[in-house]
Amino acid sequence: MMRFYISLFLVIIFQLTFSQVSKNEAIINQLDEIKTTNPSLTISISSKLLKEKLSLRDQAYVYRALGYANISIGKYSTAQEYIQKAYDVANESGDTLCKIKTTCSMGEWNGMLGLYSEMDHDLSRALKLSRLLNGDNYYTAITKINTIKANMYVNQDKHTLAKKYILKNLSLLKNIKNVSNYNKTLTLSYLGLGDIYNRGTKKADSAIYFYEKGLNIVLKSPDKINLYKFYIGLAEAFAHKKEYNKGIDLCHIALKIKHNSDYEKVFIFKSISKLYLEANKTKEAQIYSDSATIFEEKGEKHLLEALNETNNNKIKTIENKEKQISLLSIIIPVLIGIFILITIFYYLNLKKQKKKFQNYIENLNNSTSTPSEIAIENLSAVTPEINSELEIEILQKLKIFEKEEKFRDKEISLPALAALLNTNTNYLSRIINDHYSKNFNSYINELRINYITKKIAENPVYRNYKISFLAEDCGFVSHSAFSTKFKEITGISPSQFLSFASAEK
Missing domain, CATH: 1.10.10.60 (Homeodomain-like)
Incomplete structure:
Protein backbone atom coordinates (compact mmCIF):
# COMPACT_ATOMS: atom_id res chain seq x y z
CA MET A 1 0.00 0.00 0.00
CA MET A 2 2.84 2.33 0.92
CA ARG A 3 4.46 1.68 -2.46
CA PHE A 4 1.23 2.66 -4.20
CA TYR A 5 1.12 6.06 -2.42
CA ILE A 6 4.79 6.73 -3.15
CA SER A 7 4.25 5.87 -6.83
CA LEU A 8 1.15 8.08 -6.97
CA PHE A 9 3.05 10.96 -5.36
CA LEU A 10 5.89 10.64 -7.88
CA VAL A 11 3.44 10.56 -10.81
CA ILE A 12 1.71 13.75 -9.54
CA ILE A 13 5.06 15.53 -9.08
CA PHE A 14 6.14 14.44 -12.58
CA GLN A 15 2.89 15.62 -14.17
CA LEU A 16 3.04 18.98 -12.37
CA THR A 17 6.69 19.47 -13.40
CA PHE A 18 6.06 18.33 -16.95
CA SER A 19 2.95 20.49 -17.31
CA GLN A 20 4.93 23.51 -16.05
CA VAL A 21 7.74 22.79 -18.52
CA SER A 22 5.22 22.32 -21.34
CA LYS A 23 3.45 25.54 -20.34
CA ASN A 24 6.71 27.53 -20.37
CA GLU A 25 7.69 26.03 -23.71
CA ALA A 26 4.31 26.97 -25.20
CA ILE A 27 4.65 30.55 -23.90
CA ILE A 28 8.20 30.82 -25.28
CA ASN A 29 7.00 29.55 -28.67
CA GLN A 30 4.24 32.17 -28.59
CA LEU A 31 6.81 34.86 -27.76
CA ASP A 32 8.69 33.90 -30.89
CA GLU A 33 5.52 34.53 -32.89
CA ILE A 34 4.73 37.98 -31.42
CA LYS A 35 8.21 39.35 -30.66
CA THR A 36 8.10 41.95 -33.46
CA THR A 37 4.35 42.43 -33.90
CA ASN A 38 3.53 42.93 -30.21
CA PRO A 39 6.73 44.09 -28.47
CA SER A 40 5.06 45.50 -25.34
CA LEU A 41 3.33 42.16 -24.60
CA THR A 42 6.57 40.31 -25.38
CA ILE A 43 8.51 42.45 -22.88
CA SER A 44 5.81 42.03 -20.21
CA ILE A 45 5.63 38.22 -20.54
CA SER A 46 9.41 37.86 -20.81
CA SER A 47 9.98 39.83 -17.61
CA LYS A 48 7.67 37.45 -15.73
CA LEU A 49 9.22 34.34 -17.30
CA LEU A 50 12.76 35.37 -16.32
CA LYS A 51 11.70 35.38 -12.65
CA GLU A 52 10.96 31.66 -12.94
CA LYS A 53 13.49 28.84 -12.94
CA LEU A 54 14.13 28.35 -16.66
CA SER A 55 16.61 26.10 -18.43
CA LEU A 56 19.52 27.83 -20.16
CA ARG A 57 17.93 27.09 -23.52
CA ASP A 58 14.64 28.74 -22.51
CA GLN A 59 16.49 31.71 -21.00
CA ALA A 60 18.29 32.18 -24.32
CA TYR A 61 15.01 32.14 -26.25
CA VAL A 62 13.44 34.69 -23.87
CA TYR A 63 16.46 37.01 -24.20
CA ARG A 64 16.24 36.60 -27.99
CA ALA A 65 12.55 37.58 -27.98
CA LEU A 66 13.39 40.62 -25.83
CA GLY A 67 16.08 41.60 -28.32
CA TYR A 68 13.64 41.66 -31.25
CA ALA A 69 10.93 43.38 -29.16
CA ASN A 70 13.34 46.19 -28.24
CA ILE A 71 14.34 46.58 -31.89
CA SER A 72 10.66 47.05 -32.71
CA ILE A 73 10.29 49.89 -30.20
CA GLY A 74 13.57 51.52 -31.21
CA LYS A 75 15.59 50.68 -28.06
CA TYR A 76 18.61 49.46 -29.97
CA SER A 77 21.17 49.49 -27.15
CA THR A 78 18.85 47.40 -24.98
CA ALA A 79 18.16 45.13 -27.96
CA GLN A 80 21.88 44.60 -28.45
CA GLU A 81 22.33 43.64 -24.79
CA TYR A 82 19.57 41.03 -24.99
CA ILE A 83 20.76 39.58 -28.30
CA GLN A 84 24.27 39.26 -26.86
CA LYS A 85 22.85 37.65 -23.69
CA ALA A 86 20.83 35.22 -25.79
CA TYR A 87 23.96 34.30 -27.76
CA ASP A 88 26.10 33.78 -24.63
CA VAL A 89 23.49 31.75 -22.71
CA ALA A 90 22.72 29.59 -25.76
CA ASN A 91 26.40 28.68 -26.03
CA GLU A 92 26.32 27.61 -22.37
CA SER A 93 23.13 25.58 -22.88
CA GLY A 94 24.65 23.07 -25.28
CA ASP A 95 21.41 23.04 -27.32
CA THR A 96 22.50 23.09 -30.98
CA LEU A 97 19.27 24.50 -32.46
CA CYS A 98 19.21 27.23 -29.81
CA LYS A 99 22.83 28.11 -30.67
CA ILE A 100 21.94 28.33 -34.36
CA LYS A 101 18.89 30.56 -33.80
CA THR A 102 20.74 32.99 -31.50
CA THR A 103 23.75 33.05 -33.84
CA CYS A 104 21.40 33.89 -36.72
CA SER A 105 19.87 36.66 -34.57
CA MET A 106 23.36 38.01 -33.94
CA GLY A 107 23.92 37.91 -37.70
CA GLU A 108 20.67 39.79 -38.40
CA TRP A 109 21.63 42.40 -35.80
CA ASN A 110 25.07 42.91 -37.34
CA GLY A 111 23.40 43.21 -40.75
CA MET A 112 21.06 45.88 -39.38
CA LEU A 113 24.14 47.81 -38.20
CA GLY A 114 25.71 47.42 -41.65
CA LEU A 115 28.43 45.10 -40.30
CA TYR A 116 28.16 42.63 -43.16
CA SER A 117 31.50 40.86 -42.63
CA GLU A 118 30.48 40.09 -39.02
CA MET A 119 27.07 39.02 -40.28
CA ASP A 120 28.65 36.64 -42.78
CA HIS A 121 30.87 35.22 -40.03
CA ASP A 122 27.84 34.58 -37.79
CA LEU A 123 25.95 32.83 -40.60
CA SER A 124 28.98 30.65 -41.44
CA ARG A 125 29.12 29.56 -37.80
CA ALA A 126 25.39 28.83 -37.78
CA LEU A 127 25.76 26.79 -40.98
CA LYS A 128 28.57 24.74 -39.41
CA LEU A 129 26.43 24.05 -36.34
CA SER A 130 23.43 23.04 -38.49
CA ARG A 131 25.38 20.00 -39.73
CA LEU A 132 24.96 18.54 -36.24
CA LEU A 133 21.17 18.49 -36.64
CA ASN A 134 18.85 16.19 -38.53
CA GLY A 135 15.22 16.01 -39.61
CA ASP A 136 12.91 19.01 -39.23
CA ASN A 137 15.36 20.93 -37.05
CA TYR A 138 18.05 20.70 -39.73
CA TYR A 139 15.79 22.05 -42.51
CA THR A 140 14.42 24.77 -40.22
CA ALA A 141 17.98 25.90 -39.44
CA ILE A 142 19.17 25.79 -43.07
CA THR A 143 16.17 27.72 -44.42
CA LYS A 144 16.58 30.33 -41.67
CA ILE A 145 20.24 30.86 -42.65
CA ASN A 146 19.35 30.99 -46.35
CA THR A 147 16.61 33.58 -45.66
CA ILE A 148 19.00 35.88 -43.79
CA LYS A 149 21.62 35.52 -46.52
CA ALA A 150 19.01 36.32 -49.19
CA ASN A 151 17.93 39.47 -47.28
CA MET A 152 21.56 40.53 -46.93
CA TYR A 153 22.10 40.24 -50.69
CA VAL A 154 18.79 42.03 -51.46
CA ASN A 155 19.91 44.96 -49.24
CA GLN A 156 23.24 45.00 -51.10
CA ASP A 157 21.43 44.91 -54.48
CA LYS A 158 23.01 41.54 -55.27
CA HIS A 159 19.79 40.13 -56.61
CA THR A 160 21.22 37.09 -58.44
CA LEU A 161 22.82 35.80 -55.26
CA ALA A 162 19.66 36.58 -53.26
CA LYS A 163 17.52 34.62 -55.74
CA LYS A 164 19.89 31.65 -55.48
CA TYR A 165 19.26 31.31 -51.72
CA ILE A 166 15.50 31.85 -52.07
CA LEU A 167 15.23 29.08 -54.68
CA LYS A 168 17.23 26.82 -52.35
CA ASN A 169 14.63 27.41 -49.66
CA LEU A 170 11.72 26.69 -51.97
CA SER A 171 13.34 23.36 -52.89
CA LEU A 172 13.74 22.48 -49.20
CA LEU A 173 10.15 23.35 -48.21
CA LYS A 174 8.88 19.81 -48.78
CA ASN A 175 11.14 18.60 -45.94
CA ILE A 176 9.73 20.99 -43.29
CA LYS A 177 6.99 19.32 -41.25
CA ASN A 178 6.28 22.15 -38.80
CA VAL A 179 3.42 24.23 -40.29
CA SER A 180 4.51 27.52 -38.70
CA ASN A 181 8.11 27.16 -39.93
CA TYR A 182 6.85 26.07 -43.35
CA ASN A 183 4.63 29.17 -43.69
CA LYS A 184 7.39 31.52 -42.45
CA THR A 185 9.88 30.15 -44.97
CA LEU A 186 7.33 30.30 -47.79
CA THR A 187 6.18 33.88 -47.06
CA LEU A 188 9.77 35.13 -46.71
CA SER A 189 10.64 33.43 -50.00
CA TYR A 190 7.70 35.18 -51.72
CA LEU A 191 8.74 38.49 -50.13
CA GLY A 192 12.32 38.01 -51.34
CA LEU A 193 11.25 37.16 -54.89
CA GLY A 194 8.86 40.15 -54.90
CA ASP A 195 11.72 42.46 -53.85
CA ILE A 196 14.03 41.03 -56.52
CA TYR A 197 11.47 41.54 -59.32
CA ASN A 198 10.43 44.91 -57.92
CA ARG A 199 13.81 46.51 -57.27
CA GLY A 200 16.15 44.42 -59.38
CA THR A 201 14.60 43.51 -62.71
CA LYS A 202 11.72 46.04 -62.44
CA LYS A 203 9.16 43.42 -63.48
CA ALA A 204 6.14 44.86 -61.68
CA ASP A 205 3.63 42.11 -62.57
CA SER A 206 5.95 39.34 -61.33
CA ALA A 207 6.63 41.33 -58.16
CA ILE A 208 2.87 41.83 -57.55
CA TYR A 209 2.26 38.12 -58.10
CA PHE A 210 4.73 37.04 -55.38
CA TYR A 211 3.81 39.86 -52.96
CA GLU A 212 0.11 38.93 -53.16
CA LYS A 213 0.82 35.21 -52.65
CA GLY A 214 2.89 36.01 -49.56
CA LEU A 215 0.37 38.58 -48.27
CA ASN A 216 -2.47 36.04 -48.40
CA ILE A 217 -0.49 33.69 -46.13
CA VAL A 218 0.64 36.44 -43.70
CA LEU A 219 -2.90 37.79 -43.27
CA LYS A 220 -4.02 34.34 -42.12
CA SER A 221 -1.13 33.90 -39.67
CA PRO A 222 -1.44 35.01 -36.01
CA ASP A 223 1.87 36.92 -35.87
CA LYS A 224 1.62 38.75 -39.24
CA ILE A 225 5.40 39.15 -39.45
CA ASN A 226 6.64 41.50 -42.19
CA LEU A 227 3.07 42.50 -43.09
CA TYR A 228 4.10 46.11 -43.73
CA LYS A 229 6.81 44.97 -46.16
CA PHE A 230 4.28 43.22 -48.38
CA TYR A 231 2.08 46.37 -48.53
CA ILE A 232 5.05 48.65 -49.26
CA GLY A 233 6.39 46.18 -51.85
CA LEU A 234 3.00 46.12 -53.59
CA ALA A 235 2.80 49.94 -53.40
CA GLU A 236 6.16 50.30 -55.14
CA ALA A 237 5.22 47.69 -57.78
CA PHE A 238 1.98 49.56 -58.59
CA ALA A 239 4.00 52.79 -58.77
CA HIS A 240 6.13 51.19 -61.51
CA LYS A 241 2.87 50.68 -63.39
CA LYS A 242 1.98 54.38 -62.79
CA GLU A 243 -0.89 53.36 -60.49
CA TYR A 244 0.14 55.89 -57.82
CA ASN A 245 -3.17 56.21 -55.96
CA LYS A 246 -3.37 52.45 -55.48
CA GLY A 247 0.20 52.49 -54.22
CA ILE A 248 -0.49 55.38 -51.79
CA ASP A 249 -3.56 53.55 -50.41
CA LEU A 250 -1.46 50.47 -49.74
CA CYS A 251 1.18 52.59 -47.93
CA HIS A 252 -1.52 54.05 -45.68
CA ILE A 253 -2.70 50.52 -44.85
CA ALA A 254 0.90 49.70 -43.87
CA LEU A 255 1.04 52.83 -41.70
CA LYS A 256 -2.03 51.73 -39.75
CA ILE A 257 -0.43 48.43 -38.70
CA LYS A 258 0.08 48.34 -34.93
CA HIS A 259 3.51 48.05 -33.35
CA ASN A 260 5.51 49.36 -36.30
CA SER A 261 8.98 50.29 -35.03
CA ASP A 262 10.55 53.69 -35.71
CA TYR A 263 12.76 51.97 -38.28
CA GLU A 264 9.69 50.59 -40.05
CA LYS A 265 7.86 53.92 -39.86
CA VAL A 266 10.80 55.65 -41.58
CA PHE A 267 10.62 53.06 -44.33
CA ILE A 268 6.84 53.58 -44.76
CA PHE A 269 7.01 57.42 -44.63
CA LYS A 270 9.74 57.48 -47.27
CA SER A 271 7.73 55.17 -49.52
CA ILE A 272 4.58 57.35 -49.20
CA SER A 273 6.61 60.51 -49.81
CA LYS A 274 8.16 58.99 -52.92
CA LEU A 275 4.78 57.93 -54.31
CA TYR A 276 3.23 61.39 -53.69
CA LEU A 277 6.19 62.99 -55.41
CA GLU A 278 5.85 60.69 -58.44
CA ALA A 279 2.11 61.56 -58.47
CA ASN A 280 3.11 65.28 -58.52
CA LYS A 281 1.61 65.88 -55.06
CA THR A 282 4.59 67.77 -53.65
CA LYS A 283 2.82 69.15 -50.56
CA GLU A 284 1.84 65.69 -49.31
CA ALA A 285 5.25 64.38 -50.32
CA GLN A 286 6.96 67.01 -48.12
CA ILE A 287 4.75 66.22 -45.09
CA TYR A 288 5.73 62.54 -45.13
CA SER A 289 9.35 63.34 -45.96
CA ASP A 290 9.51 65.53 -42.81
CA SER A 291 7.91 62.75 -40.76
CA ALA A 292 10.50 60.32 -42.10
CA THR A 293 13.31 62.71 -41.15
CA ILE A 294 12.02 63.06 -37.57
CA PHE A 295 11.81 59.32 -37.00
CA GLU A 296 15.01 58.70 -38.93
CA GLU A 297 17.02 61.08 -36.74
CA LYS A 298 15.57 59.44 -33.66
CA GLY A 299 16.28 55.96 -34.98
CA GLU A 300 19.74 56.84 -36.28
CA LYS A 301 20.67 58.22 -32.87
CA HIS A 302 19.75 54.94 -31.18
CA LEU A 303 21.35 52.88 -33.92
CA LEU A 304 24.51 54.96 -33.69
CA GLU A 305 24.60 54.41 -29.94
CA ALA A 306 24.23 50.67 -30.48
CA LEU A 307 26.90 50.70 -33.20
CA ASN A 308 29.28 52.66 -30.95
CA GLU A 309 28.64 50.17 -28.17
CA THR A 310 29.39 47.30 -30.54
CA ASN A 311 32.60 48.98 -31.67
CA ASN A 312 33.59 49.74 -28.06
CA ASN A 313 33.04 46.10 -27.18
CA LYS A 314 35.23 45.10 -30.12
CA ILE A 315 37.93 47.53 -29.02
CA LYS A 316 37.80 46.11 -25.48
CA THR A 317 38.06 42.58 -26.90
CA ILE A 318 41.04 43.59 -29.05
CA GLU A 319 42.68 45.35 -26.08
CA ASN A 320 42.18 42.28 -23.90
CA LYS A 321 43.69 40.10 -26.62
CA GLU A 322 46.62 42.51 -26.95
CA LYS A 323 47.15 42.36 -23.17
CA GLN A 324 47.08 38.59 -23.34
CA ILE A 325 49.55 38.62 -26.23
CA SER A 326 51.76 41.09 -24.33
CA LEU A 327 51.62 38.86 -21.26
CA LEU A 328 52.36 35.81 -23.38
CA SER A 329 55.36 37.61 -24.92
CA ILE A 330 56.79 37.78 -21.39
CA ILE A 331 55.63 34.38 -20.16
CA ILE A 332 56.75 32.39 -23.22
CA PRO A 333 60.44 33.51 -23.10
CA VAL A 334 60.45 32.88 -19.33
CA LEU A 335 59.01 29.40 -19.86
CA ILE A 336 61.51 28.74 -22.65
CA GLY A 337 64.31 29.89 -20.33
CA ILE A 338 63.05 27.61 -17.55
CA PHE A 339 62.76 24.74 -20.03
CA ILE A 340 66.35 25.32 -21.22
CA LEU A 341 67.63 25.44 -17.62
CA ILE A 342 65.73 22.25 -16.75
CA THR A 343 67.11 20.58 -19.88
CA ILE A 344 70.67 21.64 -19.04
CA PHE A 345 70.24 20.50 -15.45
CA TYR A 346 68.78 17.20 -16.65
CA TYR A 347 71.68 16.48 -19.01
CA LEU A 348 74.30 17.54 -16.46
CA ASN A 349 72.65 15.30 -13.89
CA LEU A 350 72.44 12.49 -16.46
CA LYS A 351 76.14 12.90 -17.18
CA LYS A 352 76.89 12.79 -13.45
CA GLN A 353 74.75 9.66 -13.02
CA LYS A 354 76.46 7.99 -15.96
CA LYS A 355 79.87 8.72 -14.43
CA LYS A 356 78.73 7.08 -11.19
CA PHE A 357 77.58 4.06 -13.17
CA GLN A 358 80.87 3.78 -15.04
CA ASN A 359 82.91 4.11 -11.82
CA TYR A 360 80.78 1.51 -10.08
CA ILE A 361 81.11 -0.97 -12.99
CA GLU A 362 84.85 -0.35 -13.14
CA ASN A 363 85.23 -1.07 -9.40
CA LEU A 364 83.01 -4.13 -9.78
CA ASN A 365 85.15 -5.47 -12.63
CA ASN A 366 88.42 -4.74 -10.80
CA SER A 367 87.25 -6.53 -7.66
CA THR A 368 87.96 -10.25 -8.31
CA SER A 369 87.87 -11.24 -4.63
CA THR A 370 84.91 -11.56 -2.30
Missing part, protein backbone atom coordinates in the same frame (compact mmCIF):
# COMPACT_ATOMS: atom_id res chain seq x y z
CA PRO A 371 84.78 -9.37 0.83
CA SER A 372 85.76 -12.37 2.98
CA GLU A 373 88.74 -13.22 0.75
CA ILE A 374 90.00 -9.68 1.13
CA ALA A 375 89.48 -9.84 4.92
CA ILE A 376 91.46 -13.13 5.13
CA GLU A 377 94.32 -11.64 3.11
CA ASN A 378 94.42 -8.60 5.34
CA LEU A 379 94.37 -10.79 8.49
CA SER A 380 97.20 -13.01 7.34
CA ALA A 381 99.36 -9.95 6.65
CA VAL A 382 99.40 -8.87 10.32
CA THR A 383 100.97 -10.48 13.41
CA PRO A 384 98.83 -13.47 14.53
CA GLU A 385 96.84 -12.94 17.69
CA ILE A 386 95.21 -15.35 20.18
CA ASN A 387 91.83 -15.46 18.32
CA SER A 388 93.19 -15.15 14.74
CA GLU A 389 92.74 -18.85 13.97
CA LEU A 390 89.10 -18.70 15.03
CA GLU A 391 88.56 -15.50 13.08
CA ILE A 392 90.11 -17.06 9.98
CA GLU A 393 87.81 -20.05 10.40
CA ILE A 394 84.76 -17.75 10.59
CA LEU A 395 85.98 -15.70 7.62
CA GLN A 396 86.55 -18.90 5.61
CA LYS A 397 82.98 -19.95 6.36
CA LEU A 398 81.76 -16.46 5.32
CA LYS A 399 83.74 -16.87 2.09
CA ILE A 400 81.83 -20.11 1.36
CA PHE A 401 78.57 -18.32 2.32
CA GLU A 402 79.35 -15.60 -0.24
CA LYS A 403 80.46 -18.04 -2.97
CA GLU A 404 77.30 -20.09 -2.58
CA GLU A 405 75.20 -16.88 -2.72
CA LYS A 406 73.27 -17.82 0.42
CA PHE A 407 72.79 -14.09 1.09
CA ARG A 408 69.98 -14.27 -1.51
CA ASP A 409 67.83 -16.10 1.02
CA LYS A 410 65.07 -13.70 2.18
CA GLU A 411 65.04 -15.36 5.62
CA ILE A 412 68.75 -14.76 6.34
CA SER A 413 69.40 -12.94 9.61
CA LEU A 414 72.26 -12.49 12.09
CA PRO A 415 71.04 -15.34 14.35
CA ALA A 416 70.46 -17.60 11.33
CA LEU A 417 73.94 -16.91 9.91
CA ALA A 418 75.57 -17.36 13.33
CA ALA A 419 73.90 -20.77 13.65
CA LEU A 420 75.02 -21.68 10.12
CA LEU A 421 78.64 -20.76 10.96
CA ASN A 422 78.47 -22.48 14.40
CA THR A 423 79.22 -19.30 16.36
CA ASN A 424 77.33 -16.77 18.45
CA THR A 425 75.71 -13.55 17.22
CA ASN A 426 77.95 -11.20 19.25
CA TYR A 427 81.17 -12.73 17.95
CA LEU A 428 79.92 -12.84 14.35
CA SER A 429 78.70 -9.23 14.57
CA ARG A 430 82.14 -8.11 15.91
CA ILE A 431 83.99 -9.94 13.12
CA ILE A 432 81.80 -8.31 10.45
CA ASN A 433 82.28 -4.88 12.03
CA ASP A 434 86.06 -5.32 12.44
CA HIS A 435 86.81 -6.82 9.05
CA TYR A 436 84.17 -5.21 6.80
CA SER A 437 83.71 -1.91 8.67
CA LYS A 438 79.91 -2.29 8.52
CA ASN A 439 77.06 -3.89 10.41
CA PHE A 440 75.38 -7.16 9.47
CA ASN A 441 72.49 -5.55 7.45
CA SER A 442 74.87 -3.37 5.42
CA TYR A 443 77.09 -6.41 4.76
CA ILE A 444 74.16 -8.50 3.44
CA ASN A 445 72.64 -5.62 1.42
CA GLU A 446 75.97 -4.88 -0.27
CA LEU A 447 76.44 -8.55 -1.21
CA ARG A 448 72.94 -8.60 -2.71
CA ILE A 449 73.38 -5.34 -4.68
CA ASN A 450 76.82 -6.39 -5.95
CA TYR A 451 75.35 -9.72 -7.04
CA ILE A 452 72.45 -8.17 -9.00
CA THR A 453 74.52 -5.37 -10.60
CA LYS A 454 77.01 -7.98 -11.83
CA LYS A 455 74.15 -10.00 -13.31
CA ILE A 456 72.81 -6.87 -15.08
CA ALA A 457 76.27 -5.97 -16.38
CA GLU A 458 77.15 -9.47 -17.61
CA ASN A 459 73.79 -10.96 -18.61
CA PRO A 460 71.68 -8.93 -21.15
CA VAL A 461 68.58 -10.93 -20.17
CA TYR A 462 68.56 -9.27 -16.74
CA ARG A 463 68.21 -5.83 -18.35
CA ASN A 464 64.72 -6.79 -19.53
CA TYR A 465 63.47 -7.91 -16.11
CA LYS A 466 61.20 -5.79 -13.94
CA ILE A 467 62.72 -4.17 -10.89
CA SER A 468 60.41 -6.21 -8.63
CA PHE A 469 61.90 -9.42 -10.09
CA LEU A 470 65.48 -8.17 -9.61
CA ALA A 471 64.69 -7.27 -5.99
CA GLU A 472 63.28 -10.74 -5.33
CA ASP A 473 66.13 -12.48 -7.16
CA CYS A 474 68.83 -10.96 -4.95
CA GLY A 475 66.92 -11.51 -1.69
CA PHE A 476 64.97 -8.32 -0.95
CA VAL A 477 61.46 -8.67 0.40
CA SER A 478 60.15 -5.37 -0.99
CA HIS A 479 60.61 -3.35 -4.17
CA SER A 480 61.00 -0.07 -2.24
CA ALA A 481 63.67 -1.42 0.14
CA PHE A 482 65.62 -2.76 -2.85
CA SER A 483 65.43 0.61 -4.72
CA THR A 484 66.52 2.56 -1.62
CA LYS A 485 69.57 0.33 -0.91
CA PHE A 486 70.44 0.10 -4.61
CA LYS A 487 70.72 3.89 -4.93
CA GLU A 488 72.52 4.11 -1.57
CA ILE A 489 75.23 1.66 -2.70
CA THR A 490 75.57 2.44 -6.45
CA GLY A 491 74.64 6.15 -6.37
CA ILE A 492 71.94 5.76 -9.01
CA SER A 493 68.43 4.28 -9.23
CA PRO A 494 67.80 0.73 -10.52
CA SER A 495 65.92 2.02 -13.59
CA GLN A 496 68.76 4.42 -14.46
CA PHE A 497 71.30 1.63 -13.97
CA LEU A 498 69.34 -0.63 -16.33
CA SER A 499 69.15 2.17 -18.91
CA PHE A 500 72.90 2.83 -18.79
CA ALA A 501 73.69 -0.90 -18.90
CA SER A 502 71.49 -1.34 -22.01
CA ALA A 503 73.18 1.64 -23.71
CA GLU A 504 76.69 0.42 -22.83
CA LYS A 505 76.18 -2.96 -24.41
